[in-house]
Amino acid sequence: MTSALPLVAVGLLLLATGLIGFYGLRISRTTSDFFVASRTVQPVWNASAISGEYLSAGTFLGLSGLVLLSGAEAFWFPVGYAAGYLLVLLFVAGPLRRSGAYTIPDFVQARLDSLAARRVTSVLVLVIGWLYVVPQLHGAALVITTVAPVPPWVGSVGVAAVVSAVVAAGGMRSVTFVQAFQFWVKLTALAIPVVFLLVVLGGQDLALDPAQVFPPEAGPRSYDTYTTVSLLLALLLGTIGLPHVLVRFYTSPDGVSARWTTVVVIGMISAFYMVSSTMGLVARVVAPDLAEPGVADTVALVLPSRLVPGVGGELLSALVIAGAFAAFLGTSSGLVVSLAGVVSQDLFGGTVRSFRWSAVACTIVPLAFALVTIPQGLVTSVGTVFVFAASALSPTILLGVWWRRLTARGAIAGMVVGSALCAAALLVTSALGPGDGLARSLLAQPAAWTIPLATAATVVVSLRDRRGPHPRTDRFLRRLHVPERAPER
Amino acid sequence: MTSQEPPPRVVVRSTDVPSRAPAAARGAAPDAGEEAPSGVVREGPGEAPGPDGGSEPAAVYARSLARAQLRLALACVVSFLAVVALLTVTMSAVPTLGDVHLLGVPLPWLLHAYGFYPVIAAFALVFALAAARNERRFRALVEDE
Numbered sequence: 001m002t003s004a005l006p007l008v009a010v011g012l013l014l015l016a017t018g019l020i021g022f023y024g025l026r027i028s029r030t031t032s033d034f035f036v037a038s039r040t041v042q043p044v045w046n047a048s049a050i051s052g053e054y055l056s057a058g059t060f061l062g063l064s065g066l067v068l069l070s071g072a073e074a075f076w077f078p079v080g081y082a083a084g085y086l087l088v089l090l091f092v093a094g095p096l097r098r099s100g101a102y103t104i105p106d107f108v109q110a111r112l113d114s115l116a117a118r119r120v121t122s123v124l125v126l127v128i129g130w131l132y133v134v135p136q137l138h139g140a141a142l143v144i145t146t147v148a149p150v151p152p153w154v155g156s157v158g159v160a161a162v163v164s165a166v167v168a169a170g171g172m173r174s175v176t177f178v179q180a181f182q183f184w185v186k187l188t189a190l191a192i193p194v195v196f197l198l199v200v201l202g203g204q205d206l207a208l209d210p211a212q213v214f215p216p217e218a219g220p221r222s223y224d225t226y227t228t229v230s231l232l233l234a235l236l237l238g239t240i241g242l243p244h245v246l247v248r249f250y251t252s253p254d255g256v257s258a259r260w261t262t263v264v265v266i267g268m269i270s271a272f273y274m275v276s277s278t279m280g281l282v283a284r285v286v287a288p289d290l291a292e293p294g295v296a297d298t299v300a301l302v303l304p305s306r307l308v309p310g311v312g313g314e315l316l317s318a319l320v321i322a323g324a325f326a327a328f329l330g331t332s333s334g335l336v337v338s339l340a341g342v343v344s345q346d347l348f349g350g351t352v353r354s355f356r357w358s359a360v361a362c363t364i365v366p367l368a369f370a371l372v373t374i375p376q377g378l379v380t381s382v383g384t385v386f387v388f389a390a391s392a393l394s395p396t397i398l399l400g401v402w403w404r405r406l407t408a409r410g411a412i413a414g415m416v417v418g419s420a421l422c423a424a425a426l427l428v429t430s431a432l433g434p435g436d437g438l439a440r441s442l443l444a445q446p447a448a449w450t451i452p453l454a455t456a457a458t459v460v461v462s463l464r465d466r467r468g469p470h471p472r473t474d475r476f477l478r479r480l481h482v483p484e485r486a487p488e489r
Numbered sequence: 490m491t492s493q494e495p496p497p498r499v500v501v502r503s504t505d506v507p508s509r510a511p512a513a514a515r516g517a518a519p520d521a522g523e524e525a526p527s528g529v530v531r532e533g534p535g536e537a538p539g540p541d542g543g544s545e546p547a548a549v550y551a552r553s554l555a556r557a558q559l560r561l562a563l564a565c566v567v568s569f570l571a572v573v574a575l576l577t578v579t580m581s582a583v584p585t586l587g588d589v590h591l592l593g594v595p596l597p598w599l600l601h602a603y604g605f606y607p608v609i610a611a612f613a614l615v616f617a618l619a620a621a622r623n624e625r626r627f628r629a630l631v632e633d634e
Binding site: 075076079087090091213214216219220221223232256259260267274278285402477480481482483 | 548552554555558559565569573577580581582584593594595597601602605606609610612614617620621627
């Protein structure tokens with residue numbers, strides 16, 4: 001894979017990204033264009049952008065890698081990510097849109113009227129966002145080394161540079177266009193090769209031994225109940241706590257369209273996950289030799305040239321590589337937009353100028369982190385972010401929307417308890433290294449106890465808070481749940 | 490509901506986004522109402538009456554709408570989890586399923602790779618329709634006043 005084709009493909013993608021970003025720059029003129037695209041983005045358009053931003057390196061490359069490496073268990077990740085959007089739809093999509101806030105910290109402050117709660121939320125949002133950008137940059141490093149004879153950091157630095165430039169230049173509006181475009185790039189970049197691979201495989205007479213390629217001990221029969229339940233809980237609730245997911249609903253015109261947008265998103269990401277899962281199944285048939293940690297995540301890039309000889313295979317590989325870069329760029333730019341929004345509003349009063357500088361700062365921190373850490377499996381690193389988000393922010397957001405007795409002290413207590421316990425469990429796990437046993441499972445997949453404890457802390461402290469809920473609570477909650485338009489249809 | 494005939498006329502108006510023409514706003518006209526400073530969520534125009542939540546019937550209807558939406562969401566999530574559990578048990582605990590192969594892939598693997606998404610999409614669709622129906626009911630009630 002030393003031909004110039006992949007570089008041309010990535011170059012074209014960057015060019016298209018730049019052009020679309022520039023087009024966005026020309027029409028984003030107001031402050032609110034910068035932050036929320038003036039809330040005029042239509043459902044299908046917005047859904048493409050949401051999907052484009054949600055589908056990260058984790059599911060584009062990491063899913064097929066993990067299916068190859070550890071079997072059917074890997075399918076829990078995309079199932080959980082898609083079901084996470086179902087929970088977003090059920091509990092927060094409409095209400096959060098109607099709250100009229102720009103970011104999660106804005107929502108928390110508006111709901112609880114507490115600057116302290118806002119600050120805690122902002123810090124957690126930043127941590128979650130940074131943790132999420134890191135695997136994207138790792139993915140870029142991994143891909144660039146399979147494409148060209150350059151050191152891995154070139155990929156990370158390149159993606160970070162493009163992301164901060166696009167975000168700083170165009171803000172939310174341009175990023176919406178960029179991401180909508182990148183969703184379709186990602187889908188086609190994986191779907192076309194998968195179709196080719198299936199056709200080629202169908203043509204060959206494979207003497208396939210299912211017991212070896214899809215052994216039952218790597219299949220659904222092998223799942224550990226606690227690990228599965230805990231992971232699913234984290235993935236289901238984690239999406240609610242992701243900073244770049246919620247900021248997107250603020251770009252829908254109203255609560256009803258926010259809900260329909262989410263339905264379309266679920267359809268779009270499900271289609272993508274099915275394609276990506278197919279890639280994983282093909283990988284098990286064709287490339288069992290790549291089933292090694294660190295290498296497995298490149299399998300989607302390698303498969304086309306293995307199965308389709310000559311220029312055809314190279315073209316398909318180039319397509320996958322372009323799609324992978326779309327994944328890194330899409331997710332990272334979405335995250336950086338929401339992080340820059342939080343930083344510029346918390347520290348600098350939310351001017352466009354400060355938004356631009358915050359965008360640069362919010363890319364440099366995870367870049368530094370990515371450069372000094374060793375890439376883990378891409379799906380699992382992204383999964384870890386979901387565990388943290390689900391423990392730290394989701395209880396506060398859910399209770400904020402649905403429970404009127406929530407107080408600022410309760411919210412702070414819950415966020416501190418959830419994030420501290422979850423961080424401690426994950427740090428202990430990484431310090432101990434791999435191991436077996438119930439205690440290790442509890443630490444490695446902490447969501448099943450950190451989320452309930454965080455929720456309990458929130459509820460108990462809120463109930464014991466002598467100040468009680470803020471007097472404006474009822475009015476605010478009414479605003480969240482009452483449809484905003486006069487009867488029209 | 491109508492038997493008590495509460496005297497005050499209820500006005501429930503949009504609490505957000507004054508513009509009702511997104512396509513027009515998209516072009517150039519910046520939506521003045523949207524330029525709110527950060528962190529401060531504006532109070533909507535229809536929020537004025539009453540010290541703590543507006544005129545009585547509207548507040549009552551709003552609370553019952555919120556409860557209805559919560560019941561709906563909880564019902565959806567519980568039944569969704571039940572279906573997920575059922576599917577998981579089927580694919581992992583029915584041994585004969587592993588002997589069925591489709592294009593060389595055992596059925597449990599296929600179920601796990603593709604089986605959950607239709608379920609998720611179906612629940613999403615049902616919820617969106619039912620939530621919209623709850624809101625229509627609420628509007629009809631408010632209209633009746």
